[in-house]
Amino acid sequence: xxxxxxxxxxxxxxxxxxxxxxxxxxxxxxxxxxxxxxxxxxxxxxxxxxxxxxxxxxxxxxxxxxxxxxxxxxxxxxxxxxxxxxxxxxxxxxxxxxxxxxxxxxxxxxxxxxxxxxxxxxxxxxxxxxxxxxxxxxxxxxxxxxxxxxxxxxxxxxxxxxxxxxxxxxxxxxxxxxxxxxxxxxxxxxxxxxxxxxxxxxxxxxxxxxxxxxxxxxxxxxxxxxxxxxxxxxxxxxxxxxxxxxxxxxxxxxxxxxxxxxxxxxxxxxxxxxxxxxxxxxxxxxxxxxxxxxxxxxxxxxxxxxxxxxxxxxxxxxxxxxxxxxxxxxxxxxxxxxxxxxxxxxxxxxxxxxxxxxxxxxxxxxxxxxxxxxxxxxxxxxxxxxxxxxxxxxxxxxxxxxxxxxxxxxxxxxxxxxxxxxxxxxxxxxxxxxxxxxxxxxxxxxxxxxxxxxxxxxxxxxxxxxxxxxxxxxxxxxxxxxxxxxxxxxxxxxxxxxxxxxxxxxxxxxxxxxxxxxxxxxxxxxxx
Amino acid sequence: xxxxxxxxxxxxxxxxxxxxxxxxxxxxxxxxxxxxxxxxxxxxxxxxxxxxxxxxxxxxxxxxxxxxxxxxxxxxxxxxxxxxxxxxxxxxxxxxxxxxxxxxxxxxxxxxxxxxxxxxxxxxxxxxxxxxxxxxxxxxxxxxxxxxxxxxxxxxxxxxxxxxxxxxxxxxxxxxxxxxxxxxxxxxxxxxxxxxxxxxxxxxxxxxxxxxxxxxxxxxxxxxxxxxxxxxxxxxxxxxxxxxxxxxxxxxxxxxxxxxxxxxxxxxxxxxxxxxxxxxxxxxxxxxxxxxxxxxxxxxxxxxxxxxxxxxxxxxxxxxxxxxxxxxxxxxxxxxxxxxxxxxxxxxxxxxxxxxxxxxxxxxxxxxxxxxxxxxxxxxxxx
Numbered sequence: 001x002x003x004x005x006x007x008x009x010x011x012x013x014x015x016x017x018x019x020x021x022x023x024x025x026x027x028x029x030x031x032x033x034x035x036x037x038x039x040x041x042x043x044x045x046x047x048x049x050x051x052x053x054x055x056x057x058x059x060x061x062x063x064x065x066x067x068x069x070x071x072x073x074x075x076x077x078x079x080x081x082x083x084x085x086x087x088x089x090x091x092x093x094x095x096x097x098x099x100x101x102x103x104x105x106x107x108x109x110x111x112x113x114x115x116x117x118x119x120x121x122x123x124x125x126x127x128x129x130x131x132x133x134x135x136x137x138x139x140x141x142x143x144x145x146x147x148x149x150x151x152x153x154x155x156x157x158x159x160x161x162x163x164x165x166x167x168x169x170x171x172x173x174x175x176x177x178x179x180x181x182x183x184x185x186x187x188x189x190x191x192x193x194x195x196x197x198x199x200x201x202x203x204x205x206x207x208x209x210x211x212x213x214x215x216x217x218x219x220x221x222x223x224x225x226x227x228x229x230x231x232x233x234x235x236x237x238x239x240x241x242x243x244x245x246x247x248x249x250x251x252x253x254x255x256x257x258x259x260x261x262x263x264x265x266x267x268x269x270x271x272x273x274x275x276x277x278x279x280x281x282x283x284x285x286x287x288x289x290x291x292x293x294x295x296x297x298x299x300x301x302x303x304x305x306x307x308x309x310x311x312x313x314x315x316x317x318x319x320x321x322x323x324x325x326x327x328x329x330x331x332x333x334x335x336x337x338x339x340x341x342x343x344x345x346x347x348x349x350x351x352x353x354x355x356x357x358x359x360x361x362x363x364x365x366x367x368x369x370x371x372x373x374x375x376x377x378x379x380x381x382x383x384x385x386x387x388x389x390x391x392x393x394x395x396x397x398x399x400x401x402x403x404x405x406x407x408x409x410x411x412x413x414x415x416x417x418x419x420x421x422x423x424x425x426x427x428x429x430x431x432x433x434x435x436x437x438x439x440x441x442x443x444x445x446x447x448x449x450x451x452x453x454x455x456x457x458x459x460x461x462x463x464x465x466x467x468x469x470x471x472x473x474x475x476x477x478x479x480x481x482x483x484x485x486x487x488x489x490x491x492x493x494x495x496x497x498x499x500x501x502x503x504x505x506x507x508x509x510x511x512x513x514x515x516x517x518x519x520x521x522x523x524x525x526x527x528x
Numbered sequence: 529x530x531x532x533x534x535x536x537x538x539x540x541x542x543x544x545x546x547x548x549x550x551x552x553x554x555x556x557x558x559x560x561x562x563x564x565x566x567x568x569x570x571x572x573x574x575x576x577x578x579x580x581x582x583x584x585x586x587x588x589x590x591x592x593x594x595x596x597x598x599x600x601x602x603x604x605x606x607x608x609x610x611x612x613x614x615x616x617x618x619x620x621x622x623x624x625x626x627x628x629x630x631x632x633x634x635x636x637x638x639x640x641x642x643x644x645x646x647x648x649x650x651x652x653x654x655x656x657x658x659x660x661x662x663x664x665x666x667x668x669x670x671x672x673x674x675x676x677x678x679x680x681x682x683x684x685x686x687x688x689x690x691x692x693x694x695x696x697x698x699x700x701x702x703x704x705x706x707x708x709x710x711x712x713x714x715x716x717x718x719x720x721x722x723x724x725x726x727x728x729x730x731x732x733x734x735x736x737x738x739x740x741x742x743x744x745x746x747x748x749x750x751x752x753x754x755x756x757x758x759x760x761x762x763x764x765x766x767x768x769x770x771x772x773x774x775x776x777x778x779x780x781x782x783x784x785x786x787x788x789x790x791x792x793x794x795x796x797x798x799x800x801x802x803x804x805x806x807x808x809x810x811x812x813x814x815x816x817x818x819x820x821x822x823x824x825x826x827x828x829x830x831x832x833x834x835x836x837x838x839x840x841x842x843x844x845x846x847x848x849x850x851x852x853x854x855x856x857x858x859x860x861x862x863x864x865x866x867x868x869x870x871x872x873x874x875x876x877x878x879x880x881x882x883x884x885x886x887x888x889x890x891x892x893x894x895x896x897x898x899x900x901x902x903x904x905x906x907x908x909x910x911x
Binding site: 061062065066070134135139146150233234238273277280305306312320323324328330331334341342352355356364366367441444447448453454456499 | 552554564565573580583584586587600602603604611615616620626627630635637684685688692695720721724728731733737739740755757758759760765766767833834861
C-alpha cells in the first residue's frame with residue numbers, strides 16, 4: 001500500500017520514509033497501519049492457536065505443561081479479539097468511511113494517529129509478560145476473579161487493557177464525529193451506505209461498554225494489589241459480580257466484532273449480484289435492534305452460576321429475540337441474490353461463505369440460548385465451535401472479503417484472482433474441518449480450556465487439529481496475494497467491479513492521497 | 529422416540545468406524561431430567577436443521593439459477609412489505625414454540641426443595657480436587673467427608689510413556705457413592721477459585737463459587753459409574769480434577785457408609801501407633817506424589833514465579849513448627865491450601881517427614897521427623 005500515488009496538491013503529499021507512518025494524520029495511511037497491525041496480530045494469535053491444536057492433537061501432554069497451555073489459550077483470545085478483529089475493522093473504517101460519505105478525512109486526524117499508535121504500545125506491554133518470571137496471563141481472556149486476582153503479572157495485563165480501551169474509545173469518537181458532521185450534502189442518514197451505518201452503531205457500542213471493561217480491570221487491580229475485596233468472598237466481595245460486569249461489556253463486545261461484518265457483506269453481495277440491497281432500511285433497523293438487545297442478554301454466558309429462575313427465563317427469552325433481527329439480515333441477503341446476475345469473484349465467495357457459516361453459528365447460538373440444554377453445552381467445545389463459527393468464518397471471513405473487494409481501490413492493482421480463489425477454498429475447507437468436529441466433542445462432554453482430555457475425544461480432536469493447520473498455513477497465501485497486489489498487478493479501473501455502488505468507486509484507483517476535498521453532490525441518481 | 533432421533537443423527541454422520549467415533553451427541557443420561565434435556569436438545573437440533581434446509585435451499589438455488597451465465601441482466605427490485613412481515617412473524621412464532629417447552633423444563637429443573645428420604649451431599653471445589661461431605665452421616669460429631677483425587681499416574685500424561693488406561697483422566701481414589709432412586713441434593717461451593725461440577729449423565733452443571741452454595745437435585749435411575757469433569761477454568765490442573773459418581777442400590781449404599789465409618793475409626797487407632805522413619809517415608813512419598821507434586825514438582829523444585837521449591841527451602845530444613853502450621857492452615861493469598869481436612873494425622877505426619885528427608889534435605893537441614901502425635905498435639909493446642 002506504499003504505492004499510493006501523489007497526483008495532486010503537491011505540498012500535502014505523504015512524507016517520505018518511516019516518519020510518514022509515525023506522524024501521519026491521513027485516514028488512508030492510518031487505515032493501512034491498522035490493517036497491517038491487525039494482520040501481524042492475526043499471525044501471532046494464529047501461531048498460538050497452532051500451538052494449542054498441536055498440543056490437543058492427541059491425549060496427554062506432549063509439547064507444553066498446562067501452565068503454558070493456559071497462557072496460550074488466554075493470549076490467543078486476547079490477541080485475536082483486541083489485536084486482530086477489532087483493529088482490522090477500525091482500519092477498514094478509516095479507509096472507507098471518509099470515502100463512502102464523501103468526506104476529505106476523519107474529523108479528528110491527530111487523535112486518529114494517537115488511537116492507532118496506542119495499540120502497538122498496549123500489545124508490547126501485554127506480550128512483554130512472556131519474558132517475565134510467572135509469564136503471560138493464564139486465566140482465560142474472560143479473566144474471571146478470583147482466579148485472575150492471584151495471578152502473577154496481572155498489572156501488565158490490566159494496563160494493556162486500559163490502553164486498548166482508550167484507543168478504542170478515541171477511535172469510536174472519531175467515527176461518530178466524522179459520520180455526524182462530514183457527510184456530503186444530500187447524504188441523509190437513511191441513505192448512508194451500510195458499512196458506515198454498521199460502524200456508527202458499533203462506535204456507540206464501544207463507547208458504552210469499554211468504560212465498563214476498564215472498571216472491571218481496575219477493580220481487579222485493586223483486589224490484587226491494594227487489599228480491596230470487590231470479588232473476594234472471604235473479604236465480603238462477590239465473584240459473581242465480576243461476571244456480571246464482565247459480560248455486560250462482553251456481550252456488546254461480541255456484536256462490536258460482527259456488526260461491521262454485516263455492513264461489508266451487504267456491499268459485496270449487492271455488487272456481485274448486480275442488484276441493490278433488498279432492504280436497506282430494514283437492514284439498518286435490524287442492526288439497531290441487535291445493538292439494543294446486546295445490552296440485555298449478558299447473563300446467558302452465566303446460566304450455570306446459580307441465578308434465580310426468573311433471571312434465567314428473562315435472559316433466555318431476551319437472547320432468543322436476537323434471532324429475529326439476525327434472521328431479517330440473512331433473509332435480506334438471500335433476497336438480494338434472488339434474480340440477480342451473479343458472479344463469484346473471491347470477495348463474493350467469502351461473503352457467501354460468511355452468510356452460510358455465520359448462520360450455522362447462529363443456529364448453535366440459538367441452541368445455547370435454551371437454558372436447560374445450555375446446562376449441558378455450557379463451557380464445552382460446543383461453545384468453542386459456536387463462537388469460532390461466528391468469529392472466524394464470520395468476522396474474519398468478512399475482513400478477508402473486504403480486503404479482496406477494496407484492495408484494487410487501495411493499491412490500484414487487481415489481486416491474482418486464481419490465487420484468491422485458492423486461498424478461499426483452502427480457508428473454507430480448513431475452517432470447517434477445524435470447527436465442525438468441535439460440535440461433536442462438545443456435545444459428548446469435552447470441556448473447553450483443557451490441556452488434556454479423555455480418550456473418547458481423541459479422533460475428532462486429531463481431525464480438528466489437521467483442519468487448523470490447513471487453515472493456519474493457508475493464511476500465508478493471503479499475505480503473498482496481498483503483497484503481490486501491492487507491488488504490481490493488472491491496473492484497476494476506478495469502478496473496479498461493474499456492479500459496485502458508492503462514492504468510493506467514483507475516485508481513481510488507487511485512491512488519491514486526498515479525496516473529496518470538494519464534497520461530491522448527492523442526488524437521486526447517485527448509486528449508493 | 530428420543531433414542532430413534534439420536535440414532536438418525538448418528539447415521540447422517542460419515543466416517544463411523546469405531547465405537548469412539550459414535551460419541552458425537554449429547555448422552556441421554558440416567559435421570560428423568562437428563563432424558564428431558566436430551567429430548568429438548570434434539571427438538572432444537574431438528575428445528576435448526578429444518579430452518580437450515582429451507583434458507584440454504586433457497587440460497588443455493590438462487591446462487592445456481594441466477595449465475596451470470598444463466599441470467600445476463602439482474603432484476604431491479606427493493607423491499608416487499610408482505611415478504612418482510614412474513615419473515616419477521618414466522619420466526620417469532622417458531623421462537624415462541626421453542627421457548628414454551630424450554631421454560632417449563634427449566635422450571636422443573638429449578639425444584640431444589642429437600643424431599644422425604646433424600647440425601648444432601650455438600651460438594652466443595654479445591655484446586656484441583658473435589659471434596660464431598662455427606663451432611664446426614666456423622667463420624668463422631670462431624671459429617672462423613674472425603675476428598676476425591678485423580679489417580680491416573682503421571683507417566684500416562686506427563687511423560688506419555690505408559691499406555692493410557694480406559695478411564696484416562698476420569699478415575700479417582702474416592703468415588704462419590706450414592707443410592708439410586710433417591711433424590712440427592714448436591715450443595716455445591718468452592719474453597720478457592722470458581723470450579724464447576726459437571727455430570728453430563730445427570731444433565732447437571734453447577735458452578736462452585738466461593739461464598740455461594742448452588743443446589744443441583746438429581747435422582748439417578750440406573751446403577752453404574754458415571755464420569756464427569758470440572759468445567760470452569762480453575763488454573764493449571766483444571767483438566768485433572770474429574771468427577772466420578774458410583775450409583776448403587778440402597779443396600780449397597782448402606783454397606784458402603786458403614787465401611788467408611790469403620791475406616792474413620794481405624795485412623796484414630798493408627799495415630800497412637802509408634803511409626804518408624806521408613807514407614808513414614810513410604811506413605812509420605814505416595815501422598816506427596818498425588819497431592820503435592822502437581823505444584824511443587826516430583827523433584828521438589830517447584831515452578832519459579834508460581835510455586836516455591838521445597839528442596840533446600842530454609843523453612844523445610846530448619847523450622848518444623850512453621851512447616852506443620854503451613855500444611856495445617858495453608859498460606860492466605862496463595863494457592864497453598866489447608867490440608868487439615870484433606871489428610872488425616874498419619875498422612876499429614878508422613879508427608880511432612882517425607883519432604884524434610886527427601887532430595888538431600890535430611891543432610892542440609894536438622895532432619896527432624898514428624899510423627900502423628902505431633903499433629904494431634906498441634907490440633908489440641910489450636911482448639
